[in-house]
Amino acid sequence: MAQNSTDQFFKSTVLGHPSGLFVLFFTEMWERFSYYGMRSLLVLFLTASLFDEGWGWPREHAMALFGSYVGLVYLSTMMGGYFADKIIGFRYAVLVGALLMTLGHASMAIETPWSIYLGLGLLVIGNGFFKPNMTSIISEMYKDRPEKKDGAYTIFYMGVNAGAFIGIILCGYLGEQVGWSLGFGLAGVFMLFGLIQFWLAQNIFGKIGLKPVKNDANSIEAQDTDKRVPFTTWQLILIFIMVALGLLWIINAPATTISDGAINVFGFLGEQGNNIAILTALGLFLVLLVYRFTQYSSITRDKLIAVAFFALLSVFFWAIFEQSPGTLTIFANDYTDRSLDGASANIFRIVNTCLVVVPLGIISWVLILLFKQTFAKYKWANLVLSLSFIIVWGIAIWMLVNQFNSENLEIPASWFASLNSLFIITLAPLFSKWWESKYNPSANVKYGIGMFLLGLGMACVAFGAAGIEPGAKTASVSIIWLILVYLFHTMGELCISPVGLSYVSKLVPARMIAFMFGVWYLAVAIGMKGAGVFGENVDKIADENGISYFFWLLTIVSVAVGVISIVFQPIIKKLMHGVR
Known part of the structure; x- marks a missing residue:
C-alpha cells in the first residue's frame, strides 16, 4: 500500500466506514445540538415579557438581531476556511471553533446584555472556524476511496440532523419550561463534550488536518490548466x-x-x-x-454565470426558509393552540416519546459499535462520550416523565422547529433514490420544485391564519398547519440545499473553488439576513392586513422564484456545457 494512502483509516471500521468518521459524527452532532438548541430559544427569549424573565423586546428588534447573527454565522465560514487552509490546518480550526462556541454558550447563560452580545459574537467566530473544516477532514479521509464518500456524507449528515433534532427538543424544553439560562447552558455543556471528545481522539485522523505544508508540485494551482486571473x-x-x-x-x-x-x-x-x-x-x-x-475563457465564464444564477435563487430560498426560528416560532408561541388534554395529549406523549427514544437508541447503538473498535486506544475520549450520553438520556427521560405526569400538556413553541430535522432523516433516502433514478430532474427544475414546496408550506400557515384579525397579538390556530409547513419546507430543502454546493464543485475550476464557495456562502448569508429583514416587518404587516397576509406575500415570492428558475432552464442548461 502506498505510504500516503488513506486506506489505513479503513483498518478499523464501524458499519463499513472508518472509526474516525464516527468521531467526527459525534463531534458534529454535539455542535449541531448546541447551535440549533440555542437558536430555537433566541427569538423567544428576546421577545418574552419581563414577567417571563425575557427581555420584552418588540419582534422587530428581535428579528433584526437574529437576522444579523445567522448572516454573520455564514459569512464567518470564509474566514475560518482561509485560516484552516493557509495557517493552522483543519484539525486545529475545529478545536478553536469548538472552544469559542463553548465559551459563547456559557456567556449567553449569564443572560445579561453584555454577556448575550459577547456570546453571540463568540458563537459567530467559533462557527466560522468549525463549520467548513469538519467536512474537509472527511474529504481528506476518503481521498483514495471516492466510491465510499457519498455514504460517508450521508452518515455524517444523519449526525447533523440528529443533533439538531435532540438539541431543539431538550434545550427548547428546558429554556421554555424551566429557565432560559438552563436552555442556553445545556447547549454549551454538550459543545464542551464534543470539544473534549475530539481533542482526546484526534490522533485517529493520522496527519489529516495538521498545519498545511506548501507543496507546489501537487498544489491545485499547479494541476489546473485553466487561464489564471x-x-x-x-x-x-x-x-x-x-x-x-x-x-x-x-x-x-x-x-x-x-x-x-x-x-x-x-x-x-x-x-x-x-x-x-x-x-x-x-x-x-x-x-x-x-x-x-x-x-475567463468563454466556457469557464458560462459555468460561473450558471453558479451565480443558482446562488441568487438561494438568497430567496434561505430568506423564506429561515422564518423557522423567527416568525414561525413566534407564530407557534403566540398564535397556535399548543394546549392538549385527554386523548390528544396522550397521543402527543406517545409520539414525542418515540421521536426522542428511537433516535437516541439508534445513536447509542452506533456508540457501542465505536467503543468496540476504539476503546483500547482512545479510552478517555470514549468515557467522555459515554458521560455525555448518560446526561442526555437522563434529561430526555426526565422531560418525558414530566410530560406524562402533567395534567394539562402544553407543547413548547420551539418543539415545532425540530420537525425539520425529523423529516430530513425520514425523507432524505426517498429523495436520494429519486435523484439516482431516470426521473432525476435538471438543476433548474429541482430549484423550481423546491421553491414551489416552500410556497406551499407558507400557503398552509397563511390559510390557517386566515381568521386572525389585523392587530391581534394572540390566537388559537390548530397545530396541524405548522406541522404541514415544516413537512413541505423540508421537502423543498431536500430539493435545493444539497444541489447548490454540488454544482459549485462540478462547474467551477479546481483552483477557483474557494472563491466561488465564498460567493455561495455570501449568498446564503444574505438570505439569512433577508430572513431577519422579512421578520422585522411582520408586525407592521400584521397590524395593517393581518398576519395571514404576511405569509401570503412569502408564498407569492416563493412561487415567482420557482417559475423564474424553470423558465430559465434552457439558458442555464446551455451555460452548463453538459454538466448535470
Whole structure:
C-alpha cells in the first residue's frame, strides 16, 4: 500500500466506514445540538415579557438581531476556511471553533446584555472556524476511496440532523419550561463534550488536518490548466471596501433598530444610510463579479454565470426558509393552540416519546459499535462520550416523565422547529433514490420544485391564519398547519440545499473553488439576513392586513422564484456545457 494512502483509516471500521468518521459524527452532532438548541430559544427569549424573565423586546428588534447573527454565522465560514487552509490546518480550526462556541454558550447563560452580545459574537467566530473544516477532514479521509464518500456524507449528515433534532427538543424544553439560562447552558455543556471528545481522539485522523505544508508540485494551482486571473491591486481595494461596508451594515443595522436610531454608523448618509451602505457594497460586488467573469475563457465564464444564477435563487430560498426560528416560532408561541388534554395529549406523549427514544437508541447503538473498535486506544475520549450520553438520556427521560405526569400538556413553541430535522432523516433516502433514478430532474427544475414546496408550506400557515384579525397579538390556530409547513419546507430543502454546493464543485475550476464557495456562502448569508429583514416587518404587516397576509406575500415570492428558475432552464442548461 502506498505510504500516503488513506486506506489505513479503513483498518478499523464501524458499519463499513472508518472509526474516525464516527468521531467526527459525534463531534458534529454535539455542535449541531448546541447551535440549533440555542437558536430555537433566541427569538423567544428576546421577545418574552419581563414577567417571563425575557427581555420584552418588540419582534422587530428581535428579528433584526437574529437576522444579523445567522448572516454573520455564514459569512464567518470564509474566514475560518482561509485560516484552516493557509495557517493552522483543519484539525486545529475545529478545536478553536469548538472552544469559542463553548465559551459563547456559557456567556449567553449569564443572560445579561453584555454577556448575550459577547456570546453571540463568540458563537459567530467559533462557527466560522468549525463549520467548513469538519467536512474537509472527511474529504481528506476518503481521498483514495471516492466510491465510499457519498455514504460517508450521508452518515455524517444523519449526525447533523440528529443533533439538531435532540438539541431543539431538550434545550427548547428546558429554556421554555424551566429557565432560559438552563436552555442556553445545556447547549454549551454538550459543545464542551464534543470539544473534549475530539481533542482526546484526534490522533485517529493520522496527519489529516495538521498545519498545511506548501507543496507546489501537487498544489491545485499547479494541476489546473485553466487561464489564471489573479486579483489586482484595485480589485483587492474594492474587496476591502465592500467587505468593510457589509460587515458594518450587518452589525449596525440591528443596532440602529434596537437603539431607535441612537447608534448609527451610517447616520451621516441620512435616514436611509444603512440601505445606501449595503446597496453600495452589493453594487461593487456585482461590478467586480461581472468584470472577473469577462476575464475567463468563454466556457469557464458560462459555468460561473450558471453558479451565480443558482446562488441568487438561494438568497430567496434561505430568506423564506429561515422564518423557522423567527416568525414561525413566534407564530407557534403566540398564535397556535399548543394546549392538549385527554386523548390528544396522550397521543402527543406517545409520539414525542418515540421521536426522542428511537433516535437516541439508534445513536447509542452506533456508540457501542465505536467503543468496540476504539476503546483500547482512545479510552478517555470514549468515557467522555459515554458521560455525555448518560446526561442526555437522563434529561430526555426526565422531560418525558414530566410530560406524562402533567395534567394539562402544553407543547413548547420551539418543539415545532425540530420537525425539520425529523423529516430530513425520514425523507432524505426517498429523495436520494429519486435523484439516482431516470426521473432525476435538471438543476433548474429541482430549484423550481423546491421553491414551489416552500410556497406551499407558507400557503398552509397563511390559510390557517386566515381568521386572525389585523392587530391581534394572540390566537388559537390548530397545530396541524405548522406541522404541514415544516413537512413541505423540508421537502423543498431536500430539493435545493444539497444541489447548490454540488454544482459549485462540478462547474467551477479546481483552483477557483474557494472563491466561488465564498460567493455561495455570501449568498446564503444574505438570505439569512433577508430572513431577519422579512421578520422585522411582520408586525407592521400584521397590524395593517393581518398576519395571514404576511405569509401570503412569502408564498407569492416563493412561487415567482420557482417559475423564474424553470423558465430559465434552457439558458442555464446551455451555460452548463453538459454538466448535470
